[in-house]
Amino acid sequence: MSLKFKGLAGLMLAAAIVGAPVASAWAQEAPPPAEAAMEAPAEEAAPAVETASAEEAPVEEAAAEEAAPSTLFAHQVPLELNEASTGWILVSTCLVLLMTIPGLALFYGGMVRHKNVINTVATSFAITALVTVLWMAVGYSIAFGTNANEGLNAYMGSFDALFLGGVTVETAHALTSGLPEFLWIMFQLTFAIITPALIAGAFAERMKFSAMLLFMGLWSIFVYAPVCHWVWGGGFLGGAGVLDFAGGTVVHINAGVAGLVCAIVLGKRKGYGVDNMAPNNLVYTMIGASLLWVGWFGFNAGSEWAADGLAAAAMMNTQVAAAGAALTWMIIEWVERKKPGMLGLASGAIAGLVAVTPAAGFVNPQGALIIGIVGGAAAYVGAVWLKKLLKYDDSLDAFGVHGIAGIAGALLTGALADPAINGAGEGASVITQGYGIIATIAWSAVVTFIILMICKFTVGLRASEEEEVEGLDLSQHGEAIHS
Incomplete structure (x- = not known):
C-alpha cells in the first residue's frame, strides 16, 4: 500500500x-x-x-x-518535545558535522604531500555529500529501523523508512521520544559521514577518486549501517551488554580496521620509505585537530541525547582524556626523538578523544584520565612501532590512531565503568567488550575486503604510477593548491 x-x-x-x-x-x-x-x-x-x-x-x-501522526512504524513514537534537549542536539549536530568538514579535511590535508592536498580535502567533502543521500535513502532505516522478524532484527533494521518515508514533524524515534525524529536522523547522519571519511587516511595519495566513491558508498550501507544497528539500534551487541557511549566500536574500531585492510590491499605508495613524504603544512593539521577536539564535545556529550548532568560528565571526560593523551604522546616522542612535535601533540589528542569515545558517559574523570594516558600510549605504539614492524603503509595512521586507541578505550570501558556516573554501566565486563570488538573487527575486515575486490574489478582501485607521481590533485581533479 x-x-x-x-x-x-x-x-x-x-x-x-x-x-x-x-x-x-x-x-x-x-x-x-x-x-x-x-x-x-x-x-x-x-x-x-x-x-x-x-x-x-x-x-x-x-x-x-x-x-498526532496517523500511523507509526515499529521504531517510532509520538513526539513529546523536550525543548532544552532539542536545542542541545541541534548544536551538537552542527559540531559533529564540522568535525568532517572542515575539521578532518584540514587535519588530513595538512599531512599529505603538496601534490595531493586537493584530492584529500575533496575526499572528505564528497563523502559528506554521498553519505547524506545514502543515509536518507536506506542507511537510517537499516541502522535504526525495527525489523518485524525478531531474529533478523538482531542484525539489521527494516526498510520502513526508505527515503525517510513516514517520518514527520510529529514523530520521534523510540530511543529518544523528546527529540524530533528529523533531528535524530540528522545527528546520527553526522556519525555516518565521519566514519568512512576516517578510513580515507589509510589509503591517502594512491586510490582513484572513482574507486573511493564506490567504496565509500558500499561501505556505508553494508558495513557502517549494520554495525550501528548491532550496537545502538536494538541489535545483538547492544542486547549482549556491549557498552559504546558514542562510537568506540561503531565508528573508530570499524573505520580503523577497514583502513588497515585498505592499506594492505592497495599496497604502499610509490617511493614509500625512500622518498620524502613529510606533511605539507602542519598548521592545517593543527587547525583541523583543534576543530576535531571542539567538535568532539558534540560527538560525545551529544550522545547522551539530552541536556543533563550526564552530558556534562561526558564533556568533562572528553576534555580530560584528550589532554592526557596529548601529553602522553608528546612525552614518549620527546624521549624517543629528543624533540616534541606538533604532529605528535595533535595525534595524541585525537587518540585520547578516540579512546574515551566509548567510555565518555560511563566513567568518572579519573577513569577518563587513565583512558587518555593508555589510549595515547597505545596509539603511539600502533602508529609508529607496529607500522614499522609489519611494514604496511597506513598513510595517515587511520588504524594506528583510530583502530588501536578505539580498542584500548572499548576494553577500558568495561574495566572502569562507574555505576555512580551511569547506572547502565552496572555489570560492565571486559569480556563482553571484547566480544563486541571481535564481532566488529571480523565484519569490518571481511566485508571491507569484499567491497575492495568489487571496486578493483569494476573501476580499478589504484591510480596509475604516472598519476601517482604527478599527484592526485592534477591527475584526478585537474586542479592544484597553487597555480
Missing part, C-alpha cells in the same frame, strides 16, 4: 470518526419538519449555547487527531 493511499485512507477514517458524532448530535437535536416552526420561538433563546456544546467535542477530537 503506497504512502499516498495510506494517507488518504487515514484522512477518510478521521473524517468518519469526527463526522459520526456530529451527525448523531444533529439527528438527535433537530426537530421533525412539522414541529420546527412551532418550536423555533422557544429555541431562539438558547441556540448558541447548545450549538457550542454539540460542536466542541468533535472539533477538539479533530484537532487532536490532526496533531
